[in-house]
Structure formats: structure tokens, C-alpha cells
Amino acid sequence: MKKRLCEMSAICALLMSFGxxxxxxDAITKEFETYRELMEADNPAEIYEDAGAEMWKAKRGPKQxxxxxxxxxxxxxxxxxxxxQMPRYFADAGKxxxxxxxxxxxxxxxxxxxxxxxxxxxxxxxxxTPDPSTLVxxxxxxxxxxxxxxxxxxxxxxxxxxTGMEIFNYRAGPYDFSCASCHGEDGKxxxxxRLPNLSKRGEEAMLAIQGWPAYRMTGGYLLTLQWRLNDCFxxxxxxxxxxxxxxxxxxxxxxxxxxxxxxxxxxGIKR
Amino acid sequence: MKAQHTLLLFTLAATFSQMASAQDxxxxxxxxxxxxxxxxxxxxxGLERLQEDSVQAACNHFAPRNVVQALEQAQxxxxxxxxxxxxxxxxxGGEKIAQKGxxxxxxxxxxxxxxxxxxxxxxxxxxxxxxxxIGPSLNQYGALRGNSPELQKYTYSKIFNAKAxxxxxxxxxxxxxxxxxxxxxxxxxALLLDPESPVNKK
Numbered sequence: 001m002k003k004r005l006c007e008m009s010a011i012c013a014l015l016m017s018f019g020x021x022x023x024x025x026d027a028i029t030k031e032f033e034t035y036r037e038l039m040e041a042d043n044p045a046e047i048y049e050d051a052g053a054e055m056w057k058a059k060r061g062p063k064q065x066x067x068x069x070x071x072x073x074x075x076x077x078x079x080x081x082x083x084x085q086m087p088r089y090f091a092d093a094g095k096x097x098x099x100x101x102x103x104x105x106x107x108x109x110x111x112x113x114x115x116x117x118x119x120x121x122x123x124x125x126x127x128x129t130p131d132p133s134t135l136v137x138x139x140x141x142x143x144x145x146x147x148x149x150x151x152x153x154x155x156x157x158x159x160x161x162x163t164g165m166e167i168f169n170y171r172a173g174p175y176d177f178s179c180a181s182c183h184g185e186d187g188k189x190x191x192x193x194r195l196p197n198l199s200k201r202g203e204e205a206m207l208a209i210q211g212w213p214a215y216r217m218t219g220g221y222l223l224t225l226q227w228r229l230n231d232c233f234x235x236x237x238x239x240x241x242x243x244x245x246x247x248x249x250x251x252x253x254x255x256x257x258x259x260x261x262x263x264x265x266x267x268g269i270k271r
Numbered sequence: 272m273k274a275q276h277t278l279l280l281f282t283l284a285a286t287f288s289q290m291a292s293a294q295d296x297x298x299x300x301x302x303x304x305x306x307x308x309x310x311x312x313x314x315x316x317g318l319e320r321l322q323e324d325s326v327q328a329a330c331n332h333f334a335p336r337n338v339v340q341a342l343e344q345a346q347x348x349x350x351x352x353x354x355x356x357x358x359x360x361x362x363x364g365g366e367k368i369a370q371k372g373x374x375x376x377x378x379x380x381x382x383x384x385x386x387x388x389x390x391x392x393x394x395x396x397x398x399x400x401x402x403x404x405i406g407p408s409l410n411q412y413g414a415l416r417g418n419s420p421e422l423q424k425y426t427y428s429k430i431f432n433a434k435a436x437x438x439x440x441x442x443x444x445x446x447x448x449x450x451x452x453x454x455x456x457x458x459x460x461a462l463l464l465d466p467e468s469p470v471n472k473k
Binding site: 171174188234235247 | 306309310311312313316317318320321322323326327330331375376377378390391392401402403404405434441443444448450
């Protein structure tokens with residue numbers, strides 16, 4: 001289940017071709033897009049969706065309970081369509097939560113897992129895939145083809161959105177970077193990598209959400225939106241955000257609500 | 272939503288009009304953002320990095336023009352120039368520094384030599400097709416401007432601290448924060464100004 005698909009020769013050959021400096025920007029991008037289209041028909045992330053579906057039903061943890069009573073916002077046990085409506089406010093926790101954070105909450109409350117333990121190694125590494133990553137991939141897959149619909153009618157969500165917007169625009173650290181330094185204007189690139197303008201509602205903002213959780217070919221493992229934002233803070237030269245913190249949820253609220261109305265295509269693949 | 276946004280901006284603007292007469296340092300003393308408690312120090316990236324300094328605060332909170340200008344002048348006055356009075360290093364070294372990314376993240380080691388990250392945002396040599404567009408193209412920089420002592424000094428200063436010229440520029444203050452050494456900046460000046468540099472070749 002967790003085999004390293006990068007070892008498949010076709011993928012490795014392609015990854016090596018990315019390294020060939022002689023190729024022009026457009027050629028590399030075009031080649032990757034063609035490859036992605038081919039791969040998405042048989043996306044490795046689907047392996048994790050299947051594993052997550054089994055994990056969801058299994059009796060696990062100190063309490064030997066399944067997650068079938070986990071409330072993702074649409075009532076206990078309702079998974080279909082829940083992902084595209086998160087982050088949302090959960091009265092039982094008194095918090096706005098994104099999907100991965102909510103799953104961790106359910107693992108703690110229903111199954112008795114320790115939140116501190118789950119935060120120790122929250123992201124995939126060296127062949128290890130954390131359970132919340134697998135589970136959120138299953139949950140995300142159950143919203144495939146649906147429109148992003150984060151409601152800001154609840155005051156807590158509206159507040160998280162504003163906080164997220166403030167953090168997005170907050171310069172700090174030795175390089176004076178904010179999220180907006182790279183993602184605040186149209187049509188920019190870093191090296192050859194396109195930088196979507198995530199402050200712009202609609203299609204551009206959706207580029208932050210689309211394709212996550214993702215099977216990442218570089219390294220061959222599964223990564224989530226929590227990881228994506230964690231690594232943005234690393235590149236921003238700031239200290240490390242805590243796993244499942246209000247800061248990450250606030251940013252995800254801002255980014256996801258900016259993409260309202262866009263169709264989510266399910267867990268994806270990234271280079 | 273729009274009303275809330277407007278209210279937020281209005282509140283921030285009001286805060287600044289009250290503070291416009293205060294000393295520059297007071298910007299760094301603005302309340303820490305609500306996210307401070309959500310971070311852990313890791314590697315060389317300590318929690319103090321979350322605290323905005325006076326320049327960042329002025330840009331984060333839309334400081335009035337007179338405050339921005341005063342801060343630009345203070346940043347300019349803080350630039351440290353080479354003791355030997357020379358600004359031009361070796362363009363070949365500069366090209367390597369321009370190519371190299373990373374530096375100062377939690378995954379970088381303390382004391383490691385940082386890259387300039389120049390190609391991340393700027394076009395420089397025509398031969399390098401993998402360049403970013405966050406900053407303007409610097410190809411032909413010297414060919415268009417010459418190589419005068421004034422230009423050498425300006426170019427050194429701009430790399431040392433871009434905020435001295437445009438307070439809310441996206442470009443890091445490479446010399447001011449110690450990300451690049453004096454010699455590295457000299458090499459980058461040469462990359463931009465030396466007639467033999469690939470930056471200035473047709």
C-alpha cells in the first residue's frame with residue numbers, strides 16, 4: 001500500500017528529464033502537464049483514498065472505535081461533500097477547523113489517540129504516511145467533482161477569514177516575506193514555477209486548493225494542505241507553525257473561501 | 272464582507288494616524304499578531320522572527336508617507352560600505368551566488384553561506400532560462416547604465432538594502448540582515464556591471 005511509486009521506471013525517467021537543464025521552460029512544463037493528464041487517470045493518490053476508506057471504518061486506537069460517528073459538519077458519519085465545505089465552525093470543539101484538523105479531533109475524541117502523538121510526525125517522511133494524511137485523502141475524494149462552498153455566515157468563520165487575510169499579508173522574518181510577496185500579483189513566476197495570485201477570488205485562488213492532498217512525485221509520497229502551508233512558512237524564513245493550529249486554519253479559511261464556486265477535482269498529483 | 276474589510280483598513284489607518292508623530296521604533300512595538308502562539312522555534316528560525324520590525328510594521332499597517340520616507344532615510348544611513356572603498360568583485364563568483372537559492376530557513380544550518388536567490392525573481396544572464404519574474408529583468412543592467420563610481424555605489428546599496436530606496440519592496444535586505452557578506456555583494460555588483468559579465472552580453 002505504501003510502496004514508493006517513484007521506483008517505477010517511467011516516473012523516474014521523467015523526473016530525470018526535469019533535471020536536464022538544457023530543456024526550455026515551456027518544454028518542461030508542457031511535458032509535465034501531458035504526463036499529469038496521463039497519470040490522473042490512474043492517480044497514485046487513489047491508493048491512499050482506498051486505504052483511508054478502510055481506516056475510517058476500522059476499530060482503532062485505545063478506545064477501539066471507528067470514525068463512522070465523526071461529524072465533519074454535515075452530521076455524524078456524513079463524509080460525502082464535507083471536504084468542500086471546510087473549514088467550518090464546530091461548536092463541540094469551539095473552533096473553526098479545516099478537514100485534517102477535524103479528522104485529528106475525531107481521532108482524539110472518538111478513538112482516544114493522543115493529539116501530541118499525532119503532532120510528533122504529522123507529515124509523510126521516509127516511507128511513513130501519517131494516518132491523518134491517509135484519512136483526509138479519503139475524505140477529500142468523497143467531494144470529487146463538487147464546488148468549494150465555505151460559508152462565512154457563521155461569525156467564527158468570518159473572523160477566521162479576516163485573520164487569514166491579515167496573516168497572508170503580514171511581512172516578517174529576515175527576508176521581510178509575507179505570503180503576498182509571492183502570491184499577491186497576477187502572472188508571476190519563481191524560477192520556472194508559476195505563482196498563482198491567491199488573493200484573487202475564483203480560478204487563481206483555487207490553485208492553492210486544487211490537487212491537494214497530493215501524491216508528490218519528488219520523493220514519492222502523500223502530502224496534505226497542512227504540509228503545503230507548513231513549507232510555505234519555511235520558505236518565508238519564519239519558525240514552524242504548529243500542526244493543526246489556528247493560524248493554519250485561518251489561512252486555509254481565507255484561501256478556500258476565495259475559491260468558492262470552483263470545482264474540486266479530488267486528490268491529485270504534484271511534481 | 273466588504274464592509275468588514277473596509278472597517279479593518281479604517282481601523283489600521285486610524286491606528287497609524289495616531290502614531291504618525293511617534294518615533295520609528297514604536298512600529299515594532301505594535302501588538303504581536305494573534306498567531307505568535309501557533310509557532311515553534313525550529314533550527315535557526317527562532318520565534319523572534321515573527322515580530323515585525325519598524326520597516327515591516329510600516330508596510331504591514333499602511334504607514335503614512337512621512338513615516339515611510341523617514342524609515343527609508345534611516346535604512347540608507349545604516350548601510351555599511353566596504354572599508355577598501357571598492358564595490359566591484361568577481362562576476363564569476365556573482366553568477367554562482369545569483370544561481371544559489373535557500374539560506375536562513377529552518378532547514379539551513381547556522382553559519383552556512385547563503386545563496387543570493389537572484390534568479391528566483393530576476394532575469395540576469397540570457398543563457399539562464401530558468402528565471403523568475405517577481406522582480407524586473409536585470410539583463411543588460413550595466414550595458415544600459417554604464418559603470419560609473421556612483422552607479423557602483425548605488426548598485427551595492429540596493430543589494431545591501433533595497434528598502435532604503437523603496438520601503439515596501441519585495442526584495443530582501445541582503446546586507447542589512449547579514450544574509451550576504453560584503454564580498455558576496457561585491458561579486459553581485461560585478462555580475463551586474465562588469466562589461467565581461469554575461470548579464471551585459473548581447
